[in-house]
Amino acid sequence: MRSPKFRLLGLAVAPLIFLSACGSDGDADNASQTAAGDDAAATSIAPNGTVEDVTLTEADVEGSTVPALELAKTPLSVAETSVQEIEAGEGETTTAEQDVELRYLAVNGTTGEEILSTFPTDETVVMSLSNPNLLPGFLNGLVGTKPGQSMILAMSPQDAFGAAGNAQLGIGPNDTVIFYVEVVKATTPLTQAEGEAVEPVEGLPTVEADGTSPATITIPEGEEPPSELVVQPLIKGEGAEIQAGQQVRMQYTGVQWSDGELFDTSLQEGREAFETVIGAGQVIQGWDEGLVGQTVGSRVLLVIPPAMGYGAAQEDGPGYELKDETLVFVVDILAAQ
Template identity: 85%
Template sequence: MRSPKFRLLGLAVAPLIFLSACGSDTGGTDEASQSTGTDDAAATSIAPNGSAEDVTLTEADADGTTVPALELTKTPLSVGETSVQEIEPGEGEGATAEQDVELKYLAVNGTTGEEILSTFPTDETVSMSLANPNLLPGFLNTLEGSKPGQKMIIAMSPEDGFGEQGNAQLGIGPTDTVVFYVEVVGATTPLTQAEGEPVEPVEGLPTVEADGTSPATITIPEGEEPPAELVVQPLIKGEGKEIQSGQQVRMHYTGVKWSDGEQFDTSLQEGRQPFETAIGAQQVIAGWDEGLVGQTVGSRVLLVIPPDKGYGASEGHELQKETLVFVVDILAAG
């Protein structure tokens, strides 16, 4: 069973703008969440007064680049039910509930009219899993069936958005409507395990038996001292895109201790979803940040992580003095 003290490498932080509030393992509430409590809700709540049709797509200047902007015909704008204004219909096959949708987006707070986030100034795209149960219901209900090239404005009700907790980090209150402008780039079916060309590992490393559907069997070489430096050994070289620092990455993994070969965690057990986090953004231990940036989607990677790139600085952590060995299947990045 997974140790409650081992929260693999911090929290899985899929883009906050897409995820609903989830229950915490501790059952507690942080100060930021408390700042958008029921008293604030009562003070700012307004009756529904519009829909996505009350939003106009315009343009703005961002450092000399023309980017989409949204203009609300009424502020505050409040919707009782999520609604969609289609700007362009798109072409091709519609996205299914099992796929990842790649898109560009702009988000505006309907209560204040202020921009929250936008990918357009940097021309970045993000990938959103329609199979992720923590995706905002407003996206789950509107993006299934969306087509490449489709452009739409989504006025998302609080119930379909961030709900009673809001999202203090993004400045979204518990009764705020959030308005999105979305351009769909395409949809892909995500990998469920590594796919690509096998790579012959160098001698002296742990050996791995992995089928991609159950926890990997990792055997520590008998009598070998753990390496003092980070070891990154691809076992399968995937053909997907290269992981860039800061990207959101979806993975399956198994981790064991070099000292005794004991497994301390795996995502490949019944009831668990692939692990998803930002890589190269200090959301995970340094061995993952350094070892996975530059790898490709579809790859299976063996990481041997010395304590100074693992939990060496975490006083009292059960893995503080351990060299960690991971097998990671990189399933998606975006």
């Protein structure tokens, strides 16, 4: 049976502007978003334009020239999501299973105000087109694009944040959201560990894993749990090393050392690969310390003493029932950005 306790210590880190409202954050969050949307509804208007009412211009930000968007009218509202291509791309078209790396600028069509932009810092973000929580406008608008392609995307309210709006971004329930997007590249992410097998270490739990179902982890009989964190690669991936602060996508299985009982796994029907920031205090300490420095494509065995797991968990808090347990995880590192 799925336990949510581990996942509650992770944080969904896909950029907020890309994600639709969902119930996992609790009724209180949804209520606050709805309330903010009600306030903004008074300024919403009936559809009165198209993506052709948006022009790509330039702005000066601290001495650097960056893209900007100019609206022919404010407020601007579109009935259907539409695209205005600025430059054509080259190469293979992206598919719904790929990750797309891009730069973007977002503007609220109702107010004309900029919401977010990656251009002043020349950053890129990676969006998983297989993520069902993406805004519908992105799920439909980015499949079929090519590296080097740039476009203006006018996203209708129903393809953006819909009735919930997004209070944190100042977006109401009837706001059109306008994006300027530059596609950098698309990649097909790993679905399981891939690399060179590493010789098992005597005295550690043994692992049978196929990458598609929960790993079978066998605790060595008669062995006391280690008092220090153990990090043992089982497969050495050929990808880049994980750096603290990166967003990492993983599949994992976790069992208790005391009896080998499974307490959580991402490899379960209906669940997606787990994504979080590593090395930033958003997951338990054993993950933060154990996964930094490992490589993409690796399968890693983590044996985590209570003090680096849930030892400090409060009663009725996430992981409290595991506070005295040494935890054993098998983690497949699929991607990092």
